[in-house]
Amino acid sequence: MSPVLQSSNPGAYTDVTWGQDTTSSPDPVENHTPWKKVLYERQPFPDNYVDKSFLEELRKNIYVRRYSYWAVVFESAVVIHQLCSVCSFSVIWWYMDQDLLSPQKLCGFGLAFTLLGYLIFDAVDKGAGRKESGRTRWRDLKSSLVFVAFTYGFSPVLKTLTESISTDTIYAMSVLMLIGHLVFFDYGANAAVVSNTLSINMAIFASVCLASRLPRSLHAFTMVTFAIQIFALWPSLQRKLRAYTPRTYTCVTFIFAVFSVSGLLSISSVGALLFFLLLISVTFLCPYFLIRLQLFKDNIHGPWDEAEIKEDLSRFLD
Amino acid sequence: MAIKIFFPSACSAAENGLLIGRWMAQHKSAVVLATLHFPFIPGNVRSYLSQMERKTGLSLSVIGTWSHSKKDKDEKMDNFLGELGSIFSHQPWLRMARESSSKFWDCKVERMEGEESEDVVLVYYDQRKLMLSELHSASEYSEIAAVFDTVAKHQPLFAKDKYDEGPVNLTHWQSDGVEASIIVELCKQASVPLCAVISFFVSLITSICNLRVLSGKPLSFLWSKMSTCEQLGRRLENLRLISSSEKAQDHTTFMRKANTFLSLFLDVTLGILLMSWLYQGNHIGQLADALIPVADRIALELQELLQWLMGAPAGLKMNRALDEVLGRFFMYHIHLWISYIRLMSPFIEVILWYIGLSACLGLTVALSILSDIIALLTFHIYCFYVYGARLYCFKMHGLSSLWRLFRGKKWNVLRQRVDSCSYDLDQLFLGTLLFTILLFLLPTTALYYLVFTLLRLLVIMVQGVIQMTINLLSSLPFFALLQRLCRSYRLAAGVKFRMLEQQQGKPLRLLMQINPLPYGQVLDTYRLPSSRCYPKDSWGSLCKKLFIGEVIYPWKQKEEKQD
């Protein structure tokens, strides 16, 4: 999975400025007992004696990873996907709001794509993932029934939910939530802010907010269903695609990007241009900078470093 | 440390004789209680003193001699008094002498073990005041407390007046006689059967109250919530206390009894005054006529308030559908209430007439009935409040747990902390959907809750004021306050000394006066226990409860379940 390579450059820290000084340090020539790096023995050296072995154990940049440009570009596809998801969701919402797209049509397309995705999801790893997680088809059916039933039941409520709240407030809230979705999404980084749950919840919240602005309850129902499809189901399919058929994944990314940019183009050309530039910079510029900046890395390691616990200790508590 | 001699001011003019009193070795002080005059037979004196000792339980002895020479020094008398010391062997032996020519007294201490000579301080005290007063806030072993105790316990010594012929001739404080004693005696005689009758009635009522039927589950709940019943119960308790035939053992129980009696008496007097006012003119009719329109008016005002809430109150953005549902629901309630009042209106006057009779049981009972009536008349407000609070509470709890779900956390009950948790997709979806809906509906519910809480708080405040009045009337220690006002020495907080004169070589003379207890402390010490507790919540916890929508009760909560 990882495109990054372990570097093997444990070079000694040579450019120490006082390298010359060490030779002239008070060297007890008369006794030839070598200096030892121990504290429990009284040694015939002054306390500030600097031995030749000083800083011998110093290592530099041992954990630096070398990145290959195209691998990083490939990795950036996850970000592209998520940006495109948000973009196409907004575009579809706009179409619905303007009544340019009928909910029935969207519903049909959504259903078709979901079924297709479901088949691909199982086909791509030949059912290995399903066996591993022990998820039955009956459970999938039940989940989808829950989705549909509750969304359909609540859609009239959603319709009237935010009636008295100003549209601007709703927009602001949705934008905030979508940005939050992008920030907290699990792109594969191992950071503290990442929380898949929060990310999905924020997207659902945004979709419910936006759905409540739509003209009828069927619209609202369709919108929320679409949000589930694009924010919850689509990323899991993506993950599988990326793991098993990277080539297809690249193609899908490209098609998806083209689709969302053109969708945006039909609404606003300036917006489309900006979005296009954003995608380009994320895909090509950012990896370039990442690799360039690696050259300036100067990391010192030695026995004083806090040891890292490398094993997974949570197994003792499961 | 100087030797202190406490000398009763009543004896300063006494004839020559012996000093009778008590020596307190641990404080190095002597309390003179009386002077003994000639002629006496030492044997008689000894037997009298031992008789006294048996009565009081405190040691009493001849501790010295007293000479009061009118003109000039009488050598013979001096010698005689000196020889008396050999008859009564007491260590130390005091020799006090007063010459009318000079202001200063002589005082010698003989046969003192240890040091040769010590300074002597003479302290004059008022025997009567000291005997009657009760010293507060002094440690058990303090010197002053010991002096007070000694004087108070020797009451039998002072019981004789000066016309009594006894085996010995004493000078001390004497009462001016007991003229009023006949009436007092009569009262005492009369009170015994009265008390018996009252206590019989009390026990009768108590046994009725304890009947199985009345203390059953639904009724006992009702009783516990009605302040009238509580007040009656307390009065019954008070009556039992007063009518008990036991004599008060110590000062505290005596004061408690007296305070209770006085407060009961005052209460009933005020109640009867109120009753007489009520039945004089047609005041009851007027009251009944006024009551119905007031209740109607309240209902109308509430209706208007609901109408306002159902619109866009204060420009707030409320969910229209929910707003309407809630508004209609409450409207229907008010409608029910109004019809109930209408139904009641013909009987109101009769009910009030009977209730008015209860004022003869005391003003506090009448007031608690008033408080209960207010509670009944505002029952709809209470209902609204409870509905609003339950709804709001449900929403707050839902929101808080869904907010945790929103963040991907859950509450770990075992460890009492928030843990992270991975939810299924359908859980997430449903949770967020509900979260969104609840969040957008919250302002509407919160507003209804807020308005009805404010109304409820208003009612509680009125009831609280009434309750406070009742508490004040039934817990103020009237007797103690009266004593403090008229006989301030009866309740002593301590003593103060005023210096009289001092001259080199003569004992220092001080006058001991009693510091009365401050009023605040009187209230603190003698306040009658009031069964009604104030709400235990602090302001902070009250606000928190209001915020999370917990229902607050004016009455005290039962002990919370321990789990």
Next chain:
Amino acid sequence: MVYDQKVGCTRRSHNDSSKTTEATYCPVGQAHVICMVSDFFYPNMGGVESHIYQLSQCLIGRGHKVIIVTHAYEDRKGIRYLTNGLKVYYLPLTVMYNQSTATTLLHSLPLLRNIFVRERVNIVHSHSSFSAMAHDALFHAKTMGLHTVFTDHSLFGFADVSSVLTNKLLTVSLCDTNHIICVSYTSKENTVLRAALNPEIVSVIPNAVDPTDFTPDPQKIRTNKITVVVVSRLVYRKGIDLLGGIIPEMCHRYPDLHFLVGGEGPKRIILEEVRERYQLHDRVRLLGALEHRQVRNVLVEGDIFLNTSLTEAFCMAIVEAASCGLQVVSTRVGGIPEVLPEDFIILCEPSVKSLCDGLEKAIDQLKSGNLPSPEAIHNTVQSFYTWKNVAERTEKVYDRVSNETVLPMNERLERLISHCGVVTGSIFALFVVATFLFLMFLRWNTPDSLIDIAVDATGPKGAWSHKYSCKKSRKTMANAKSGSSLK
């Protein structure tokens, strides 16, 4: 007043020189007046605190005057005297975080200047790089032209942003400090790198333990039961997560193995979870927080001491344990390999597997019985680290420092800018100038000559003990007299 003091002082030094033939209280060089500064001192408990206290006591014993300056702890404020007249100033400075004071580099100058002048300090010795007050004192001492020494007790990484910042500040603080003391060679390397120092001015003087506090229990009876003792704060840096893996693993391998854990901290929950999960309630005892005097009694209950620290400059705990005659198993991190010789310690990598192997080895040795007796271990270990030795070596540092010159203002500014980079250097140079001006103002406002000189209370020859004993004897005499007159 000043004159009087001088006379007193010369007399004292004269006394000193006359007594050089006598044994203990005799400095070889000159007597210094040393001011120890740190945020960490009693009633706070820890390694730095006891280090400062013990070192001060030994230096007083060697005839120097020592005072300690720290910040006020709740109601403990003002001046207190400890054993041998050791004077402690608890200054009213606000605590910001983790017992470290807030600093502006300026506001503490009036207080510290007053103390330095009235105690006639000539060496300021700061402790711990976490203590803001210590750095403040260094800064002001240099402005006032006093000699400065700094002791670093901790290790620091280089990887993250916070350490980059703190290292920069350390560079600024130490670039013109006369001498630096580290507690182990690893710590020296670390400090030299962090503050970009010349290693010549960094001395290594280890910590010490009081061997009389940590003695083996002679009454101890060997049984089949083997107890592993762990005494440390239960925090991440002490490797408690590793311990949570070791306990089930070892308990599974050895049914007669017991664990005894002393200490408190946020990671306690992990140990409790492990205990519950594997039903080890009878074999794993968690004692909670221990007082210093209880530690020995806990240690002697065990046979093996386990230290799982992830980083450590100089591990006092393993020396204490070895002094109690325990076999020590520890991670090979920081300065730990330097502390004890090979035959007293089993070093492992910081992983569950390696530590378990180490424990297994220790248990095998214990069972085969070819270990030296606890008394033998104690006797060897107690000669390694003594406070007397530490004080002698520190004294040498003081002697060396007092012969050096303190950088004058212009050189100091130059050093700052050339050594710490232009940006940081310039900023702090500005601070140096500001402090200097502030000091000028203070000197003008209250000249040094107007500040009272404090009575020297330190040591067995301190004015305090003399006068006090004098007064006391006179008083008892007077008492006796009055008693006789009364009778």
